[in-house]
Every structure is written in C-alpha cells, then in structure tokens.
Amino acid sequence: MIKIKSFNELKELKESLNAQREHIRIIVGMATCGMAAGAGEVFDSIAGEIMRQGLKNVTVVRSGCMGACHSEPTVEIVKPGEDPVLYGNVDSSRAKVIISNHIMRGEIVEELVLEKNYETASLGEVEQ
C-alpha cells in the first residue's frame, strides 16, 4: 500500500480504482451470522469453482452482513451494468449452480433469489 500524501492523491486513487471495475463481483456475506450458517465453506467452494472453470474476470469478495439473517448464507452477484442479484440459503452445491447458470450463462437462478428490500443512500459525491 502506498502512502496517500494529499487529498488530491486520494481523489486520484478513488478515480483509478473505479475505472478498473469491469469485473463481475461475487459477494459472500461473511459476518458472524453468515459464518455460523456456513458462509466459510460457501466462499471456499465458490473460489475453488472459479479457479477450476478458469474464470478470469470474476472477483470473489468476503463481505459483512447483508441483513438477511433469516436466509444465511447469502451471496450477491454484481455484474457491471446490471442490477445486483441477491441469493439466499446458498450452500456449496447451490453455489456451483449459481456459477454455471448465472455467471457463465447469464441465467438468474430464480428459485434462490431473495427480494432486496432496502435502498442505499447515494453517497452524494464530494464536490471536487
């Protein structure tokens, strides 16, 4: 990690990070609640499957709580330019189905989709 020495450098770093974002993100909810439900295994099997399939444009992310404790483990797929899709009650075998259908063929696995019932406040960019 390089040291950020001014506000300008921070702004530039942010820009450059966002410019690189053409990857598909697979986000696994890995807070205490998700871990207790087996999110660790799900993460490992997703990461393993991505390697096995040789998928290069996919990032698997360990994240915090998505709020859906009733349906852990949860996995969210964020494809650039598409609405994110949230899946619930994912286990290792369901994770493989999600990868082969949704990631590789672009078909959403409808029966596992959770309704996302929140909105995130837009971060209202700092005037630059």
Add this chain to the structure above:
Amino acid sequence: MSGHKQLRIALRNCGVIDPENILEYIARGGYMALGKILDEMAPEDVIDELKKSGLRGRGGGGFPTGLKLEFARRNEGERKYIICNADEGDPGAFMDRSILEGDPQSILEAMAICGYAVGANEGYVYIRAEYPLAIERLTIAIRQAYEAGLIGDDIMGSGFSFDIKIKYGAGAFVCGEETALISSVEGNRGEPHFKPPFPAEKGLWGMPTTVNNVETLANIPSIFNMGAGRFAEIGTKTSKGTKVFALAGNVNKVGLVEVPMGTTLREIVYDIGDGIVGGKKFKAVQTGGPSGGCIPEQFLDIPIDYESLKEIGSMMGSGGMIIMDEDTCMVDIAKYYLEFTTDESCGKCTPCRIGNKRLYEILCKITKGEGTEEDLDSLKELGGIIKDTSLCGLGQTAPNPVLSTMKYFYDEYLSHVRDKKCPAGICSSLTRYEIIADKCIGCTMCAKACPTACISGKVREPHKIDQAKCIKCGACFKACKFDAILKS
C-alpha cells in the same frame, strides 16, 4: 425515495465491500469526507455541520452529537480523547458488531473527523472481547489505514495527526456506560461515577473526552458526503436520519434492518419482517433491551423516534427489537430482563443493588403463583424509587420492563395473582395439564412420554394425570395426537 421501506446510511457498505481491503472502502468514497474536512473546513465548521444534520447518539441516550463535540472542543485540556463505544451489551443486539465486521474503516474515518473537530489526537475503540471477528477486522483496518497514511501522523499532508488503539472490554454490561467505560480504559474497575463532571469536561485521564457509539460514528462520513441538509431531511422533526435495528423474536424475517426515523412499527414487523411466525397474533414489541419496555398493538402505527418511544414507556435504546407473539407471557418477559439487570448491577449503589433484586424476587413469586395484589402495588412503588435514586443509567432504567408491562398488560399480572393462571401458558407452576376423558382413546403415548410416570390408564381406556406428581413438562401434551390433553 423508492418503494423500499429500508434506507441504508450507517450500513451503506456492509455486505457490499470487502472489510479487509481499504481500497474497496476508498473506491466507495471512503476517507473523502475526512480529506475534504482537513483540506477546507475549520473544526468549528465541522461541528456546525453536525449540529445542522441533527444527528443524535445511537447508543441509547440520543444526545445531539454536534453539541457533545462542541462541549469537548470548548473545554481546555493538555490532551483530548475520542472513544468509540463498541461494548454492545444488550442481549439480542448486534448492530454495532455488524458495522465493525462489515465496514470498520467508516468508524476510523469518523473518529478522525471527531478528533479534528474537538482537537484530539488520540482515539480508543472500546470493544467487547466476545467479538473476535470484529476485533480481527478492526485490527486489519487500523493497520491498513496507518499504511495508507489515512490515520497516524500528518494525515494527507494536512498537519493533523490522529492515532487509534483498541481496548478490550471487561465483558460487563455496565462497562458500556460511558463513565464506567472510561474507568475501565484507565485500567480501573468498570464502575460508573456520578455525572457531572461529564466526560466532555473530565474524561479519560481527567481530560476532555467524547464517547460515541459505533452506529453514531458510522453516520458521520455520510453526513459530510451527502450534506447535512440532505441528512436532516430524513426522519422526523426531532430525530434525523435512520436507525439500525436487530429484528428478532417471533417474526418471519429476522435480521438487521435500517429504516428512516419515523417509520412505524407496523412497517417494520409486517412489511420488512414479513409478519408473525406461523400466522400467530402479534402481542408486543420490546425495544430498548433491559432499559426499555414492551409496546402493545395499539401503538403499531405511531412513527417511531426518540420522543415517541419514550412517551409510550419504552425507549429507542441501542436498537434491539424483539417481536413477541400471543404465546408470550409478559410477566415472564419482565422477569427475564430483571434477572439480567440484577446479574449485571455493579452493586455500587443501594437502590439498584437491593431494589432491583427485590423486584426480581417479587416477579418470581408471581410467576410461581404465590403473588398477591399487594405485590403488584409494591412493584410499582419500588420501581419508581429505583428509577429516581439509582446512580447510573443501568439502575435508573432497570424497572422499565416491569413498569411498561404492568401499564399495558395489567390483566395478565392480575390473572397470575388473583386466578393463579398464566394466560399464555408459559409460567409452568401455573400451568395445568388434564386429560379430557371423552377425547382420550387410550393410545398410551402420553404415558410413555411422561418423565415422572404420573399418567395411568389401561390401553384403549381414558388415561389420567396424577396432578401431585406432574412436573408440567408438557411432554404428554406434545405426544398426544388426539387433542385429548388440555393445557390451561
């Protein structure tokens, strides 16, 4: 706003970014608020902006955050401190843990902003040792923020320096109270002391100190990014922004929710929580944990904020929200919370140490069917005295669960003391199991299930329970497939 009932500000990054990678936080606008503040705002402007936002403490008290920072700024001190309160001791609450596990950098950024505002260069995160994953992620976050130069010396070349260290909580509920917390950080016993002096005057090591809750802090960078004006448009007249709740109990979708202040309980229970499990009837919602109260159905439609919850005998608290269905006994619930607070009382002052113990004993008596109507009067009277004379918030609020359930569910207390009945069938001493001879086909299932062998009867003939030996375990009730056992 769209049709969604939830709005995420404090939880904006939870479940979105990798909390162990500072670059993901930066890509989402992390440290932009701190950068802008250090670049172009005076400390007084930072305080004014927070005052304008209307942000109030999310740790329970609801004190205006901007004002608190202003007090600490005005008080003279060789050094000043910012403390993040991550003690989160309410049973059932996990809002702060989720924020620390999902977005630890937002807390560090906010602490540095507060430090700049009051003129402090040191901060502590006081976190309970029972949160290993949160501690791990926080530790990684602090290391990365130092490496990136976003905390530490001369942040982003501004000349402002701010250090952050972690302190582990002693595990007692009362250590979350700010004066007890400060004494625990100093290495002393975590006992509260009388206020004034407030921490803003004489806090850690006798220096001006600001103690802020995790969720309060998580809002701060957003306020500067979205603008205090826009933040203040969300919520009610007196309570701005959103509140995170840990929704639990007899509701279909338990979980972490964040709603604008002014949302109704009905929206939370039915729209977000998807209603009561098994289609049962709603009975009450508990907010404010051991310091709060139970809210009955008649208030499901009031917009919730700090003031409205207080008016109806509960409080916002830190955000625990437990939904209770018709099978809940309110006396039993009050007893549960009192047991918790008597266990957690530090014992420093008499009303709390002895008074709450008495309240608990009376409740035990009532749930055993040995209570009288005079006991109900004593509960009320004693509860009032404890509230008025205890030293710290723990004692001052401990009677709330009893007083609020007595206020709204008095009939239930009366059934316990007058008719010796528990209407919900929870208090086992007051429950009676009987076999209805007309319905019993003599299958013997109940007799096989009974651990005390107190059910007698021949095969294919009606059975009978020996009430003297019955321990009211309910095993027979569950075993009978013919609805022949009556629970009352």
